[in-house]
Amino acid sequence: MKLAVLFSGGKDSMLAILKAKEQNQVVCLISIISENKESYMFHTPNIDLVDLNSEALGIPLIKVITKGEKEKELEDLKKAIEKSIQEYGAQGIVSGAIASTYQASRVQNICNDLDIWCFNPLWQRDQISILNELIEKKIKVIIVGVFAYPLDDSFLGKEIDEDMIKKLEKLSEEFKINPAGEGGEIETLVIDSPVHKSKIELIEFKKEYKNHAGVYNITQARLEKK
Amino acid sequence: MILAINTCRKDLDLSYEEFLRPVFELVKERYEIMHYSDVDKDIAQKYDKIIIGGTALKDNDYMGHVEKFNWLKILAEKNNTKILGICAGAQIIAEIFGGKITKRKEIGVIEVLIEDQKGLPTDMKSAQVYALHNFSIELNNDFIVGARSKDCVQAFKLKDKEIYGVLFHPEVMNKEIIENF
Numbered sequence: 001m002k003l004a005v006l007f008s009g010g011k012d013s014m015l016a017i018l019k020a021k022e023q024n025q026v027v028c029l030i031s032i033i034s035e036n037k038e039s040y041m042f043h044t045p046n047i048d049l050v051d052l053n054s055e056a057l058g059i060p061l062i063k064v065i066t067k068g069e070k071e072k073e074l075e076d077l078k079k080a081i082e083k084s085i086q087e088y089g090a091q092g093i094v095s096g097a098i099a100s101t102y103q104a105s106r107v108q109n110i111c112n113d114l115d116i117w118c119f120n121p122l123w124q125r126d127q128i129s130i131l132n133e134l135i136e137k138k139i140k141v142i143i144v145g146v147f148a149y150p151l152d153d154s155f156l157g158k159e160i161d162e163d164m165i166k167k168l169e170k171l172s173e174e175f176k177i178n179p180a181g182e183g184g185e186i187e188t189l190v191i192d193s194p195v196h197k198s199k200i201e202l203i204e205f206k207k208e209y210k211n212h213a214g215v216y217n218i219t220q221a222r223l224e225k226k
Numbered sequence: 227m228i229l230a231i232n233t234c235r236k237d238l239d240l241s242y243e244e245f246l247r248p249v250f251e252l253v254k255e256r257y258e259i260m261h262y263s264d265v266d267k268d269i270a271q272k273y274d275k276i277i278i279g280g281t282a283l284k285d286n287d288y289m290g291h292v293e294k295f296n297w298l299k300i301l302a303e304k305n306n307t308k309i310l311g312i313c314a315g316a317q318i319i320a321e322i323f324g325g326k327i328t329k330r331k332e333i334g335v336i337e338v339l340i341e342d343q344k345g346l347p348t349d350m351k352s353a354q355v356y357a358l359h360n361f362s363i364e365l366n367n368d369f370i371v372g373a374r375s376k377d378c379v380q381a382f383k384l385k386d387k388e389i390y391g392v393l394f395h396p397e398v399m400n401k402e403i404i405e406n407f
Binding site for chain 1: 239247248
């Protein structure tokens with residue numbers, strides 16, 4: 001089946017791409033860039049780096065900028081999905097949704113209206129198993145946003161490796177935060193994977209952190225040959 | 227031992243991840259997984275519990291093969307097997323035992339009213355459920371209705387049998403239904 005993957009540049013959507021590619025063809029990525037930093041539907045830090053990831057993956061990208069008003073975001077997503085059908089022949093949508101019934105049901109509704117498939121292969125997955133699968137599948141991911149105590153600026157820019165997973169697991173037990181960050185506690189950026197034709201090199205970046213929330217603001221990055 | 231039956235169309239590997247894996251990750255007993263097309267009465271009778279899972283919203287493949295579940299009638303007669311149908315599984319159970327499948331879309335978190343605890347597979351902690359279907363069920367008097375949404379039956383039990391159906395997805399919300407099965 002020809003599939004379009006909803007892509008934020010983060011670990012969950014990257015894992016969704018790998019799973020979609022196992023027995024299907026990923027014909028394009030769809031990224032919705034929200035001007036609303038607290039978007040109801042879409043992840044926001046550094047989302048313009050999706051263009052680099054799209055180029056590195058060799059998969060075309062449909063990118064839509066949305067004002068971030070609640071229901072307008074959904075109209076924009078629907079238009080982007082329609083475009084994936086018309087321009088790339090997408091027969092279904094894949095998302096990396098894990099537990100958000102809000103996000104998942106809205107994407108399901110749109111796909112249902114358009115009579116196309118909707119797949120969420122990470123649905124209800126255990127959080128730590130998601131992080132471990134990143135390591136197992138050699139997906140290189142860095143933390144680019146932290147939004148909950150006690151995640152401080154020391155996490156920004158750090159790679160999710162085995163030590164980081166142990167650290168996040170310990171914090172999740174102690175502070176009841178979601179170790180895979182789907183509650184919005186952490187946002188990540190993929191910089192390499194086995195299906196990346198090039199890897200992303202960060203050139204210029206700055207940590208911005210205040211009141212238990214911070215982002216790793218990447219202002220310049222480029223692709224490096226592997 | 228629990229038999230977890232996959233109702234997804236065979237090529238839908240991603241639906242297996244979405245609808246079956248979350249179910250068998252919640253069960254507390256040993257389990258085996260089989261596709262519905264490979265299950266017959268001889269196989270089904272080996273298990274003391276069976277869960278018939280759901281599938282993708284667009285996947286109606288199972289509806290063309292409900293006769294593959296005729297073994298449910300044999301198991302019902304013997305009354306030795308506890309059975310839970312989830313979404314597609316509930317629709318199948320309803321149809322096999324004389325109910326009707328009707329068109330009814332419900333997507334997302336919805337409110338349900340508990341009508342009769344006897345019609346529920348376990349005590350439900352929440353009156354909210356996660357629905358993902360384009361079809362609902364109409365039942366005859368052979369069933370006890372356990373819960374309803376404003377639009378349709380959400381949970382039922384076959385009278386005098388340990389055979390249950392839930393139209394919603396307990397692997398998402400109300401996980402105790404699977405954990406306590």
